[in-house]
Amino acid sequence: MPYWYYDKKDLQNTPSFRDGILNETENRYRKEGARFIIDTGSKMDLGYNTVATGVVYFHRFYMFHSFRTFPRYITACCCLFLAGKVEETPKKCKDIIKVAKSLLTEQKFNTFGDDPKEEVMTLERILLQTIKFDLQVEHPYGYLLKYAKCLKGEKVKLQKMVQMAWTFVNDSLCTTLCLQWEPEVIAVALMFLAGKLSKFEVVDWNGRTSKHNAWWDMFVEDISMDLLEDICHQVLDLYSPPTQLSGAESPPPQLGNKTVPKNEKPSVTPPTSASPVTVAKAVVTPVKNGSDAKLEPPKIDMRFTYPGYAPIPPYPSIYSAPPPAIPPPTRLPLPPGPPLSLYAEPPPSTRFPPVNVPPPNYFPPMPTRGPMPPRGPIPPGPPPPRPYYPPP
Amino acid sequence: MSGSSSSTSPPTLASINDVSALFQTAKKYEELNVIGTGAYGTVYKARDLHNGGQIVAMKKVKVALTEDGIPLSTLREIALLRQLEAYRHPNIVRLLDVCHGGQSLERESQLVLFLVFEHVEQDLESYLKRAPGPLSENRIRSMSYDILSGTDFLHSHRIVHRDLKPHNLLVTSSGRVKLADFGLAKTYDTDMKLTSVVVTLWYRPPEVLLGVSYNTAVDVWSCACVLAQLHTRTPLLPGSCDSEQLHCIFRLIGRPPRHEWPENVSIMADSFPDYPPQDLANVLPRIHPQALDLIKGMLVFDPAKRLTALDCLEHPYFTDEPLT
Ligand SMILES: Nc1ncnc2c1ncn2[C@@H]1O[C@H](COP(=O)(O)OP(=O)(O)O)[C@@H](O)[C@H]1O
Ligand SMILES: [Mg+2]
Numbered sequence: 001m002p003y004w005y006y007d008k009k010d011l012q013n014t015p016s017f018r019d020g021i022l023n024e025t026e027n028r029y030r031k032e033g034a035r036f037i038i039d040t041g042s043k044m045d046l047g048y049n050t051v052a053t054g055v056v057y058f059h060r061f062y063m064f065h066s067f068r069t070f071p072r073y074i075t076a077c078c079c080l081f082l083a084g085k086v087e088e089t090p091k092k093c094k095d096i097i098k099v100a101k102s103l104l105t106e107q108k109f110n111t112f113g114d115d116p117k118e119e120v121m122t123l124e125r126i127l128l129q130t131i132k133f134d135l136q137v138e139h140p141y142g143y144l145l146k147y148a149k150c151l152k153g154e155k156v157k158l159q160k161m162v163q164m165a166w167t168f169v170n171d172s173l174c175t176t177l178c179l180q181w182e183p184e185v186i187a188v189a190l191m192f193l194a195g196k197l198s199k200f201e202v203v204d205w206n207g208r209t210s211k212h213n214a215w216w217d218m219f220v221e222d223i224s225m226d227l228l229e230d231i232c233h234q235v236l237d238l239y240s241p242p243t244q245l246s247g248a249e250s251p252p253p254q255l256g257n258k259t260v261p262k263n264e265k266p267s268v269t270p271p272t273s274a275s276p277v278t279v280a281k282a283v284v285t286p287v288k289n290g291s292d293a294k295l296e297p298p299k300i301d302m303r304f305t306y307p308g309y310a311p312i313p314p315y316p317s318i319y320s321a322p323p324p325a326i327p328p329p330t331r332l333p334l335p336p337g338p339p340l341s342l343y344a345e346p347p348p349s350t351r352f353p354p355v356n357v358p359p360p361n362y363f364p365p366m367p368t369r370g371p372m373p374p375r376g377p378i379p380p381g382p383p384p385p386r387p388y389y390p391p392p
Numbered sequence: 393m394s395g396s397s398s399s400t401s402p403p404t405l406a407s408i409n410d411v412s413a414l415f416q417t418a419k420k421y422e423e424l425n426v427i428g429t430g431a432y433g434t435v436y437k438a439r440d441l442h443n444g445g446q447i448v449a450m451k452k453v454k455v456a457l458t459e460d461g462i463p464l465s466t467l468r469e470i471a472l473l474r475q476l477e478a479y480r481h482p483n484i485v486r487l488l489d490v491c492h493g494g495q496s497l498e499r500e501s502q503l504v505l506f507l508v509f510e511h512v513e514q515d516l517e518s519y520l521k522r523a524p525g526p527l528s529e530n531r532i533r534s535m536s537y538d539i540l541s542g543t544d545f546l547h548s549h550r551i552v553h554r555d556l557k558p559h560n561l562l563v564t565s566s567g568r569v570k571l572a573d574f575g576l577a578k579t580y581d582t583d584m585k586l587t588s589v590v591v592t593l594w595y596r597p598p599e600v601l602l603g604v605s606y607n608t609a610v611d612v613w614s615c616a617c618v619l620a621q622l623h624t625r626t627p628l629l630p631g632s633c634d635s636e637q638l639h640c641i642f643r644l645i646g647r648p649p650r651h652e653w654p655e656n657v658s659i660m661a662d663s664f665p666d667y668p669p670q671d672l673a674n675v676l677p678r679i680h681p682q683a684l685d686l687i688k689g690m691l692v693f694d695p696a697k698r699l700t701a702l703d704c705l706e707h708p709y710f711t712d713e714p715l716t
Pocket of ligand 2: 430559560573
């Protein structure tokens with residue numbers, strides 16, 4: 001059975017890297033591909049589950065292929081197309097291509113070739129082979145809701161925290177976190193982050209025992225503060241403007257020998273202008289994708305203080321439509337006060353269904369986990385359900 | 393690792409030189425010989441060239457491609473098989489790999505899928521044929537339990553096997569039984585079936601033969617037929633055609649009372665003689681009394697009144713004495 005988790009060294013030594021693409025450039029390609037899947041999916045009214053599955057396929061695919069061989073936007077389309085079928089929310093290939101065309105510049109759409117549909121069809125088979133037909137993917141969303149149900153506290157604040165964590169999960173799709181950690185671990189970490197930022201402190205929870213130091217001990221064993229912080233940083237890094245050249249628009253076609261692409265233009269700076277807040281310099285050293293294995297963990301204990309954090313800049317414009325449950329993000333100057341107050345406002349959410357009213361049975365019942373990988377052992381879930389259904 | 397590419401071609405798929413190479417991951421396996429030909433596919437014994445030459449069983453299934461590529465139902469079924477595999481249930485044959493051989497050369501609209509399973513010594517059919525004499529009571533009990541455990545596992549994941557029979561039950565060298573050949577019903581349905589292959593009816597429950605809707609209870613009926621066969625080493629209900637099979641069944645369990653006869657069936661209850669029920673003990677002489685009671689509870693005409701696989705596992709036949 002394939003195993004889909006990688007350590008940071010593997011994530012640096014990718015096929016794209018070996019093909020002469022800088023890690024930073026690759027990460028930008030991944031981010032752009034993921035955002036494009038989210039955009040296309042949202043525009044076609046596909047649910048968050050389908051979109052997230054498509055993004056996970058995308059990240060897995062590029063653990064075996066180079067961005068130079070397979071241009072990212074057509075791969076992204078194919079991932080969404082396949083995810084649609086697997087999640088039983090199928091969209092016609094030609095309709096996906098139509099939406100893609102409307103979202104991309106002509107130059108980018110040209111990578112789809114003369115017969116885009118045929119290209120996607122061919123790519124579907126390459127994609128399936130690459131992801132080894134391992135089609136069913138779990139996401140943090142369900143765990144997020146499940147864990148939230150156990151937390152005690154003020155309802156409104158809890159709600160806010162969950163909404164914020166949900167948005168972080170959406171955004172985490174633009175990182176390689178799904179190649180590093182199980183969805184349970186990501187759910188815990190991003191709830192932890194949202195709890196900090198929304199100032200919802202979890203003091204009690206259902207099912208608490210004397211063995212628990214924190215609420216997440218109930219769901220994921222041995223999750224260290226270092227790990228939580230590392231995961232949070234990887235998501236928070238999405239909101240900080242790039243500090244250096246991050247690569248070419250597209251990988252140049254390869255000319256024989258493999259060289260690191262030169263003449264890389266600085267990428268377009270994300271639209272930070274929407275925020276009146278100046279971005280404070282982060283004090284915490286983010287644990288970057290393990291360029292140095294012995295890198296010291298961040299010194300600041302995230303459990304207690306937050307002054308060092310850069311405020312979250314305006315959200316990526318793709319997350320344009322706030323859900324009805326939450327007021328639109330204010331663009332008025334933020335109230336004066338310590339920087340902490342910046343975090344009181346939950347980030348605007350996406351078009352994905354708001355979390356406050358998950359429809360019944362929205363998530364399939366949790367099966368008991370198979371054998372867990374060595375890291376982050378997770379206690380088995382409830383026994384598998386035994387409904388005896390007639391076949392459809 | 394399959395499919396990793398270091399292509400130097402320009403980025404248009406149509407012009408990627410190694411696309412065909414990407415499709416050839418079936419080349420990871422060296423076909424040795426055919427071990428089974430069914431209505432929908434061929435099973436080969438093969439060598440896994442990437443895993444120290446480990447012997448595997450490779451099932452080739454042809455999938456009809458649609459205008460939108462691989463059918464959703466096939467993808468769903470493979471996803472489910474993969475998901476089940478995570479549980480590594482001891483009575484389910486291990487699914488090691490799934491790959492495809494690209495579009496078949498003869499037919500553009502077909503994709504050849506390869507499902508790679510652990511190779512298990514033999515199926516129950518040949519095991520029973522080769523058995524030098526009656527199986528020991530312990531062996532029968534443990535095999536019965538294995539079959540019902542695997543069935544209950546599938547049912548707990550909303551899968552109906554639909555074709556439980558000795559050919560689809562594999563026996564390991566240590567005598568454990570594993571279920572095979574399930575989960576691709578919809579994939580099969582879209583494909584052309586080989587009409588030349590005779591499908592056995594002997595394990596079919598009455599509701600299937602009558603063509604009414606059915607559910608997981610069909611598998612319990614089939615299990616009962618297999619369990620009985622473990623005792624006698626001959627099929628319990630060897631009918632020769634659909635209607636003959638129903639006669640066979642009613643001769644054993646009696647023609648069901650009219651109020652149990654399902655609605656919307658073209659065949660009338662009256663078209664069968666009023667067979668009285670037979671004592672199963674006469675058909676299965678010298679059988680363990682608890683085993684007899686269990687099988688009786690499974691061979692019930694009304695699917696709703698049949699034991700479930702889970703009920704079976706909790707039957708005193710298994711719980712009175714520990715399994716060895
Ligand atoms: N994993 C396996 N190990 C050994 N033999 C197998 C295995 N799987 C199938 N076979 C043999 O091949 C035959 C056909 O396989 P099956 O999966 O039942 O395909 P079909 O759909 O054609 O019936 C089985 O009856 C069995 O004898
Ligand atoms: Mg078979």
